[in-house]
Amino acid sequence: MDLTGFRRLNLFSRPTPLQELPRLQKAIECKPRIFMKRDDLTQSGLGGNKNRKLDFVMAEAVSMGSDVIITWAGVQSNHCRQTLAAAKQLGMECHLILGGEEPAAKQGNLLYFTILKANLHFVPGNDDLDKVARDLAEELKKKGRKPYVVPIGASTPLGALGYVESTKEVIEQGAQLGMSFGHAFLATGSAGTQAGAEVEAREKCPSMKIHGVSVSRDAAQQQKSVAEVANGTYALLGIDKTVSPDDIIVHDEYYGGQYAVPTQAGNEAIRLVAETEGILLDPVYTGKAMSGMIDMLRRGRLDDAGAVLFFHTGGYPAIFAFADCFQE
Numbered sequence: 636m637d638l639t640g641f642r643r644l645n646l647f648s649r650p651t652p653l654q655e656l657p658r659l660q661k662a663i664e665c666k667p668r669i670f671m672k673r674d675d676l677t678q679s680g681l682g683g684n685k686n687r688k689l690d691f692v693m694a695e696a697v698s699m700g701s702d703v704i705i706t707w708a709g710v711q712s713n714h715c716r717q718t719l720a721a722a723k724q725l726g727m728e729c730h731l732i733l734g735g736e737e738p739a740a741k742q743g744n745l746l747y748f749t750i751l752k753a754n755l756h757f758v759p760g761n762d763d764l765d766k767v768a769r770d771l772a773e774e775l776k777k778k779g780r781k782p783y784v785v786p787i788g789a790s791t792p793l794g795a796l797g798y799v800e801s802t803k804e805v806i807e808q809g810a811q812l813g814m815s816f817g818h819a820f821l822a823t824g825s826a827g828t829q830a831g832a833e834v835e836a837r838e839k840c841p842s843m844k845i846h847g848v849s850v851s852r853d854a855a856q857q858q859k860s861v862a863e864v865a866n867g868t869y870a871l872l873g874i875d876k877t878v879s880p881d882d883i884i885v886h887d888e889y890y891g892g893q894y895a896v897p898t899q900a901g902n903e904a905i906r907l908v909a910e911t912e913g914i915l916l917d918p919v920y921t922g923k924a925m926s927g928m929i930d931m932l933r934r935g936r937l938d939d940a941g942a943v944l945f946f947h948t949g950g951y952p953a954i955f956a957f958a959d960c961f962q963e
């Protein structure tokens with residue numbers, strides 16, 4: 636898909652690397668070759684998938700003349716980390732609304748927020764952080780500021796263009812190696828990553844099935860969210876197509892039923908990838924997604940493909956807040 640008409644910031648170098656993981660394949664004893672799209676290496680804010688979305692979303696904030704960024708998520712949010720980094724690079728003030736109590740010890744992403752001097756607002760026991768963000772924006776407007784609210788995960792159709800592009804890159808990188816991927820796995824939460832990947836894969840490589848491993852919701856809810864953002868993305872691109880929730884593949888059996896609560900299989904997947912390939916995943920998103928892909932590979936469920944792909948969407952800085960899970 637041609638994205639040249641969309642304003643962007645070029646926050647990181649593209650394309651990110653595509654890396655084969657032969658030692659992981661050997662350890663799993665699976666038939667398909669395993670490749671990883673290293674979107675953890677999008678430099679800004681210690682890397683991750685949000686940079687791809689923010690490249691477009693923050694460009695909109697700049698074009699609107701905004702001088703302060705507001706966003707919200709959990710206390711250990713990767714989205715907040717990358718949004719904060721982008722705001723700092725643009726010389727903007729940044730307010731992070733964090734759903735939870737203020738922890739006594741600042742670790743992982745929270746340490747990062749503290750060092751970069753974000754304006755932190757801890758909001759325990761309130762599910763409507765979106766409203767808290769909008770109220771803060773109104774308050775700042777009254778003081779003559781120009782706030783821009785980035786929705787959670789930057790998962791708007793504009794943000795999803797980031798994953799249209801990542802998927803375009805990886806299809807091209809695969810083709811240069813004479814490969815096409817039968818299955819691609821990613822962690823899915825606020826849905827923009829999978830939505831963008833779906834749109835590009837359906838256009839340019841329909842044989843590549845996108846598997847979202849849910850990190851927070853049951854499959855039906857997540858399929859609906861992904862389809863909604865994907866359809867908004869089609870509309871933004873001027874493509875007269877839609878997907879229905881039933882067209883979207885989501886696995887909800889790998890997150891353990893609770894967002895941000897590590898699973899044993901997820902932590903084992905983190906250790907296996909680290910030991911075999913020297914790459915760190917995280918216990919909230921990529922570790923759980925990898926545990927899903929490994930399980931399906933071990934059960935031979937992906938053997939119809941010569942190669943499978945894993946989108947490394949970042950998140951590893953949060954692992955330092957989960958040190959207890961990894962003490963021998």
Ligand SMILES: Cc1ncc(COP(=O)(O)O)c(C=O)c1O
Nearest residue numbers: 713824825826827828948949950
């Ligand atoms: C490391 C990581 N991977 C995957 C995701 C999920 O992406 P999305 O919110 O676009 O579904 C997130 C979201 O916060 C994330 O931080």
